[in-house]
Amino acid sequence: MTTGTTALNDITDATAKAVRQDPANATVVFRAVGTPQGTVGSTITAGAHHIQVDEPPALGGADTAANPVEVYLGALISCQIVTYRFWAQRLAIAVDELSVEAEGDLDVRGFFGLDDRVRAGFQAVRVRVRISGPETAERYAELQAAVDAHCPVLDLTTGTTPVHTTLETV
Template sequence: MTSDVSTPLNAIVDATAAAIAEDAARAQVVFRASGTPEGTVGSSISLGQYTIRIDEPPVLGGAGSAPNPVEAYLAALISCQVVTYRFWAQRLGIVVDDLTIEAEGDLDVRGFFGLDDTVRPGFGAVRVQVRLHGPETADRYRELQKAVDAHCPVLDLTTNPTPVTTTLITA
Protein backbone atom coordinates (compact mmCIF):
# COMPACT_ATOMS: atom_id res chain seq x y z
CA MET A 1 0.00 0.00 0.00
CA THR A 2 2.53 2.66 1.07
CA SER A 3 5.80 0.81 0.92
CA ASP A 4 7.32 3.76 -0.98
CA VAL A 5 7.50 6.56 1.58
CA SER A 6 8.96 9.15 -0.76
CA THR A 7 6.60 10.63 -3.34
CA PRO A 8 3.95 11.37 -4.69
CA LEU A 9 2.01 12.36 -1.58
CA ASN A 10 4.93 14.17 0.03
CA ALA A 11 5.35 16.13 -3.21
CA ILE A 12 1.70 17.22 -2.99
CA VAL A 13 2.18 18.40 0.61
CA ASP A 14 5.38 20.25 -0.34
CA ALA A 15 3.73 21.95 -3.35
CA THR A 16 0.71 22.93 -1.25
CA ALA A 17 2.91 24.33 1.52
CA ALA A 18 4.86 26.39 -1.02
CA ALA A 19 1.68 27.74 -2.64
CA ILE A 20 0.24 28.70 0.76
CA ALA A 21 3.50 30.34 1.84
CA GLU A 22 3.24 32.49 -1.29
CA ASP A 23 -0.43 33.36 -0.65
CA ALA A 24 -2.18 32.29 2.57
CA ALA A 25 -5.60 32.66 0.89
CA ARG A 26 -4.79 29.52 -1.09
CA ALA A 27 -5.27 27.47 2.09
CA GLN A 28 -9.04 28.10 2.01
CA VAL A 29 -11.08 25.67 -0.07
CA VAL A 30 -14.85 25.57 -0.44
CA PHE A 31 -16.56 22.26 -1.13
CA ARG A 32 -20.14 22.27 -2.41
CA ALA A 33 -22.98 19.80 -2.65
CA SER A 34 -26.64 20.05 -3.61
CA GLY A 35 -29.48 17.59 -3.37
CA THR A 36 -32.98 16.91 -4.62
CA PRO A 37 -35.57 14.35 -3.51
CA GLU A 38 -35.70 11.00 -5.25
CA GLY A 39 -38.26 8.30 -4.55
CA THR A 40 -40.09 8.21 -1.24
CA VAL A 41 -37.24 9.33 1.05
CA GLY A 42 -34.17 9.13 -1.19
CA SER A 43 -31.93 11.89 -2.51
CA SER A 44 -29.81 12.60 -5.53
CA ILE A 45 -26.74 14.51 -4.39
CA SER A 46 -24.58 16.47 -6.83
CA LEU A 47 -20.96 16.86 -5.82
CA GLY A 48 -19.32 18.79 -8.63
CA GLN A 49 -19.09 16.39 -11.56
CA TYR A 50 -20.27 13.45 -9.45
CA THR A 51 -23.72 12.31 -8.41
CA ILE A 52 -24.39 9.95 -5.54
CA ARG A 53 -27.67 8.48 -4.47
CA ILE A 54 -28.84 8.16 -0.88
CA ASP A 55 -31.88 6.19 0.29
CA GLU A 56 -33.24 4.54 3.40
CA PRO A 57 -33.97 0.88 4.03
CA PRO A 58 -37.62 -0.19 3.73
CA VAL A 59 -38.01 -0.19 7.53
CA LEU A 60 -37.38 3.59 7.41
CA GLY A 61 -39.63 4.23 4.40
CA GLY A 62 -37.12 3.87 1.58
CA ALA A 63 -36.55 1.40 -1.21
CA GLY A 64 -33.15 0.33 0.09
CA SER A 65 -31.70 1.30 -3.30
CA ALA A 66 -28.62 3.10 -1.94
CA PRO A 67 -26.76 3.71 1.32
CA ASN A 68 -28.62 5.79 3.89
CA PRO A 69 -27.27 9.13 5.14
CA VAL A 70 -25.57 7.74 8.24
CA GLU A 71 -23.94 4.97 6.17
CA ALA A 72 -22.72 7.70 3.81
CA TYR A 73 -21.25 9.47 6.84
CA LEU A 74 -19.45 6.26 7.90
CA ALA A 75 -18.15 5.92 4.33
CA ALA A 76 -16.91 9.53 4.42
CA LEU A 77 -15.20 8.93 7.76
CA ILE A 78 -13.53 5.72 6.58
CA SER A 79 -12.40 7.18 3.26
CA CYS A 80 -11.01 10.26 4.99
CA GLN A 81 -9.15 8.04 7.45
CA VAL A 82 -7.69 6.01 4.57
CA VAL A 83 -6.46 9.15 2.80
CA THR A 84 -5.10 10.64 6.01
CA TYR A 85 -3.28 7.41 6.94
CA ARG A 86 -1.67 7.33 3.51
CA PHE A 87 -0.58 10.98 3.60
CA TRP A 88 0.77 10.80 7.15
CA ALA A 89 2.51 7.46 6.61
CA GLN A 90 4.50 9.09 3.82
CA ARG A 91 5.11 12.29 5.78
CA LEU A 92 6.41 10.35 8.77
CA GLY A 93 8.31 7.81 6.68
CA ILE A 94 6.24 4.93 8.09
CA VAL A 95 5.77 1.86 5.93
CA VAL A 96 2.27 0.41 5.88
CA ASP A 97 1.83 -2.74 3.84
CA ASP A 98 -1.89 -3.24 4.45
CA LEU A 99 -4.64 -0.99 5.82
CA THR A 100 -8.29 -1.80 6.54
CA ILE A 101 -10.66 0.50 8.39
CA GLU A 102 -14.12 -0.38 9.68
CA ALA A 103 -16.64 1.87 11.40
CA GLU A 104 -19.96 1.35 13.09
CA GLY A 105 -22.33 3.72 14.79
CA ASP A 106 -25.19 3.38 17.25
CA LEU A 107 -28.35 5.27 16.32
CA ASP A 108 -31.56 5.38 18.33
CA VAL A 109 -34.36 6.12 15.82
CA ARG A 110 -36.55 7.65 18.54
CA GLY A 111 -34.60 10.89 18.09
CA PHE A 112 -35.14 11.01 14.31
CA PHE A 113 -38.83 10.17 14.52
CA GLY A 114 -39.42 12.64 17.37
CA LEU A 115 -40.61 9.89 19.68
CA ASP A 116 -38.34 11.04 22.51
CA ASP A 117 -36.87 14.54 22.45
CA THR A 118 -34.21 13.54 24.99
CA VAL A 119 -32.65 11.17 22.42
CA ARG A 120 -30.19 12.58 19.89
CA PRO A 121 -31.25 12.09 16.26
CA GLY A 122 -27.67 11.26 15.28
CA PHE A 123 -25.19 8.64 16.32
CA GLY A 124 -24.83 8.22 20.07
CA ALA A 125 -21.42 6.63 19.53
CA VAL A 126 -19.14 5.71 16.63
CA ARG A 127 -16.40 3.11 16.78
CA VAL A 128 -13.56 3.04 14.26
CA GLN A 129 -11.27 0.04 14.02
CA VAL A 130 -8.02 0.45 12.10
CA ARG A 131 -6.04 -2.61 11.07
CA LEU A 132 -2.63 -1.99 9.65
CA HIS A 133 0.26 -4.27 8.99
CA GLY A 134 3.85 -3.64 8.06
CA PRO A 135 7.43 -3.80 9.28
CA GLU A 136 7.28 -0.87 11.73
CA THR A 137 7.13 -1.10 15.52
CA ALA A 138 3.86 -0.72 17.40
CA ASP A 139 5.14 2.64 18.71
CA ARG A 140 5.62 3.93 15.15
CA TYR A 141 2.08 2.88 14.23
CA ARG A 142 0.73 4.59 17.36
CA GLU A 143 2.61 7.73 16.24
CA LEU A 144 0.88 7.41 12.87
CA GLN A 145 -2.54 6.95 14.51
CA LYS A 146 -1.99 10.03 16.65
CA ALA A 147 -1.12 12.11 13.56
CA VAL A 148 -4.16 10.79 11.67
CA ASP A 149 -6.54 11.44 14.56
CA ALA A 150 -5.18 15.00 14.81
CA HIS A 151 -5.48 15.76 11.07
CA CYS A 152 -8.43 13.80 9.61
CA PRO A 153 -11.02 16.40 8.46
CA VAL A 154 -14.08 14.14 8.72
CA LEU A 155 -13.05 12.88 12.15
CA ASP A 156 -12.66 16.52 13.16
CA LEU A 157 -16.22 17.24 11.96
CA THR A 158 -17.46 14.62 14.40
CA THR A 159 -15.28 15.31 17.40
CA ASN A 160 -15.47 19.12 17.34
CA PRO A 161 -18.45 21.44 16.99
CA THR A 162 -18.78 22.86 13.50
CA PRO A 163 -20.93 25.95 13.04
CA VAL A 164 -23.72 25.26 10.57
CA THR A 165 -26.04 27.98 9.30
CA THR A 166 -29.30 26.91 7.69
CA THR A 167 -31.15 29.40 5.50
CA LEU A 168 -34.69 28.78 4.34
CA ILE A 169 -35.60 30.33 1.00
CA THR A 170 -39.29 30.22 0.09
CA ALA A 171 -41.01 31.21 -3.12
Protein backbone atom coordinates in the same frame (compact mmCIF):
# COMPACT_ATOMS: atom_id res chain seq x y z
CA MET B 1 1.67 0.15 -0.17
CA THR B 2 3.39 3.31 1.10
CA THR B 3 6.94 4.50 1.45
CA GLY B 4 8.60 7.57 2.92
CA THR B 5 9.01 9.77 -0.15
CA THR B 6 6.26 9.80 -2.77
CA ALA B 7 3.97 12.00 -4.78
CA LEU B 8 1.77 12.51 -1.70
CA ASN B 9 4.66 14.26 0.04
CA ASP B 10 5.08 16.36 -3.12
CA ILE B 11 1.42 17.41 -2.85
CA THR B 12 1.93 18.42 0.79
CA ASP B 13 5.08 20.38 -0.10
CA ALA B 14 3.39 22.17 -3.02
CA THR B 15 0.43 23.06 -0.83
CA ALA B 16 2.67 24.42 1.92
CA LYS B 17 4.51 26.56 -0.64
CA ALA B 18 1.26 27.90 -2.12
CA VAL B 19 -0.07 28.77 1.35
CA ARG B 20 3.20 30.51 2.29
CA GLN B 21 2.92 32.61 -0.87
CA ASP B 22 -0.73 33.48 -0.21
CA PRO B 23 -2.59 32.35 2.94
CA ALA B 24 -5.88 32.52 1.00
CA ASN B 25 -4.69 29.40 -0.83
CA ALA B 26 -5.34 27.42 2.38
CA THR B 27 -9.11 27.72 2.04
CA VAL B 28 -10.98 25.36 -0.25
CA VAL B 29 -14.75 25.41 -0.64
CA PHE B 30 -16.48 22.13 -1.37
CA ARG B 31 -20.10 22.09 -2.56
CA ALA B 32 -22.84 19.53 -2.96
CA VAL B 33 -26.46 19.83 -4.07
CA GLY B 34 -29.26 17.39 -3.33
CA THR B 35 -32.65 16.68 -4.87
CA PRO B 36 -35.35 14.28 -3.64
CA GLN B 37 -35.72 10.86 -5.26
CA GLY B 38 -38.51 8.41 -4.46
CA THR B 39 -40.21 8.48 -1.07
CA VAL B 40 -37.23 9.42 1.13
CA GLY B 41 -34.20 9.05 -1.15
CA SER B 42 -32.05 11.71 -2.71
CA THR B 43 -29.46 12.29 -5.39
CA ILE B 44 -26.47 14.30 -4.29
CA THR B 45 -24.34 16.03 -6.90
CA ALA B 46 -20.80 16.94 -5.88
CA GLY B 47 -18.89 18.33 -8.84
CA ALA B 48 -19.17 15.77 -11.63
CA HIS B 49 -20.13 12.99 -9.20
CA HIS B 50 -23.58 11.71 -8.24
CA ILE B 51 -24.29 9.89 -5.00
CA GLN B 52 -27.56 8.05 -4.48
CA VAL B 53 -28.94 7.93 -0.95
CA ASP B 54 -32.01 6.06 0.31
CA GLU B 55 -33.40 4.54 3.47
CA PRO B 56 -34.30 0.94 4.30
CA PRO B 57 -38.02 0.00 4.16
CA ALA B 58 -38.32 0.37 7.96
CA LEU B 59 -37.60 4.09 7.47
CA GLY B 60 -39.82 4.54 4.40
CA GLY B 61 -37.29 3.88 1.65
CA ALA B 62 -36.73 1.23 -0.99
CA ASP B 63 -33.17 0.41 0.16
CA THR B 64 -31.76 1.29 -3.28
CA ALA B 65 -28.65 2.91 -1.79
CA ALA B 66 -26.84 3.54 1.48
CA ASN B 67 -28.73 5.72 3.94
CA PRO B 68 -27.38 9.08 5.14
CA VAL B 69 -25.66 7.74 8.25
CA GLU B 70 -24.07 4.92 6.22
CA VAL B 71 -22.83 7.57 3.78
CA TYR B 72 -21.33 9.40 6.77
CA LEU B 73 -19.59 6.19 7.91
CA GLY B 74 -18.29 5.74 4.37
CA ALA B 75 -17.04 9.32 4.34
CA LEU B 76 -15.30 8.78 7.68
CA ILE B 77 -13.70 5.54 6.48
CA SER B 78 -12.50 7.01 3.19
CA CYS B 79 -11.14 10.12 4.92
CA GLN B 80 -9.31 7.93 7.43
CA ILE B 81 -7.75 5.93 4.57
CA VAL B 82 -6.61 9.08 2.74
CA THR B 83 -5.26 10.59 5.95
CA TYR B 84 -3.42 7.38 6.89
CA ARG B 85 -1.81 7.30 3.47
CA PHE B 86 -0.70 10.95 3.54
CA TRP B 87 0.62 10.79 7.09
CA ALA B 88 2.34 7.42 6.64
CA GLN B 89 4.33 8.97 3.84
CA ARG B 90 4.94 12.19 5.70
CA LEU B 91 6.21 10.31 8.75
CA ALA B 92 8.09 7.75 6.61
CA ILE B 93 6.09 4.89 8.12
CA ALA B 94 5.83 1.84 5.87
CA VAL B 95 2.36 0.33 5.51
CA ASP B 96 1.85 -2.96 3.71
CA GLU B 97 -1.90 -3.31 4.25
CA LEU B 98 -4.59 -0.99 5.58
CA SER B 99 -8.31 -1.45 6.09
CA VAL B 100 -10.81 0.61 8.04
CA GLU B 101 -14.31 -0.24 9.20
CA ALA B 102 -16.78 1.81 11.19
CA GLU B 103 -20.09 1.26 12.90
CA GLY B 104 -22.35 3.58 14.81
CA ASP B 105 -25.22 3.33 17.28
CA LEU B 106 -28.29 5.35 16.33
CA ASP B 107 -31.34 5.68 18.57
CA VAL B 108 -34.20 6.51 16.18
CA ARG B 109 -36.20 8.18 18.97
CA GLY B 110 -34.17 11.33 18.28
CA PHE B 111 -34.88 11.36 14.52
CA PHE B 112 -38.60 10.64 14.92
CA GLY B 113 -39.01 13.14 17.77
CA LEU B 114 -40.20 10.42 20.13
CA ASP B 115 -37.87 11.63 22.88
CA ASP B 116 -36.24 15.06 22.55
CA ARG B 117 -33.62 14.08 25.13
CA VAL B 118 -32.14 11.63 22.60
CA ARG B 119 -29.69 12.99 20.03
CA ALA B 120 -30.81 12.64 16.43
CA GLY B 121 -27.32 11.51 15.40
CA PHE B 122 -25.08 8.67 16.44
CA GLN B 123 -24.73 8.08 20.16
CA ALA B 124 -21.37 6.38 19.52
CA VAL B 125 -19.14 5.53 16.57
CA ARG B 126 -16.49 2.84 16.61
CA VAL B 127 -13.67 2.81 14.05
CA ARG B 128 -11.42 -0.22 13.62
CA VAL B 129 -8.18 0.26 11.70
CA ARG B 130 -6.21 -2.79 10.65
CA ILE B 131 -2.69 -2.03 9.59
CA SER B 132 0.31 -4.20 8.85
CA GLY B 133 3.88 -3.64 7.86
CA PRO B 134 7.44 -3.74 9.14
CA GLU B 135 7.11 -0.91 11.70
CA THR B 136 6.83 -1.23 15.47
CA ALA B 137 3.52 -0.91 17.29
CA GLU B 138 4.79 2.43 18.62
CA ARG B 139 5.32 3.79 15.10
CA TYR B 140 1.80 2.77 14.08
CA ALA B 141 0.45 4.41 17.26
CA GLU B 142 2.32 7.59 16.21
CA LEU B 143 0.62 7.33 12.82
CA GLN B 144 -2.80 6.85 14.42
CA ALA B 145 -2.30 9.93 16.58
CA ALA B 146 -1.40 11.99 13.50
CA VAL B 147 -4.44 10.69 11.63
CA ASP B 148 -6.79 11.37 14.55
CA ALA B 149 -5.41 14.93 14.78
CA HIS B 150 -5.71 15.66 11.04
CA CYS B 151 -8.65 13.69 9.56
CA PRO B 152 -11.23 16.29 8.40
CA VAL B 153 -14.28 14.00 8.59
CA LEU B 154 -13.30 12.77 12.06
CA ASP B 155 -12.98 16.43 13.06
CA LEU B 156 -16.55 17.05 11.85
CA THR B 157 -17.72 14.56 14.46
CA THR B 158 -15.39 15.32 17.35
CA GLY B 159 -15.28 19.10 16.95
CA THR B 160 -17.96 21.72 16.72
CA THR B 161 -18.59 22.96 13.20
CA PRO B 162 -20.90 25.97 12.84
CA VAL B 163 -23.67 25.23 10.36
CA HIS B 164 -25.77 28.11 9.07
CA THR B 165 -28.96 27.17 7.24
CA THR B 166 -30.80 29.63 5.02
CA LEU B 167 -34.40 28.79 4.11
CA GLU B 168 -35.52 30.31 0.82
CA THR B 169 -39.21 30.12 -0.05
CA VAL B 170 -40.13 30.63 -3.68
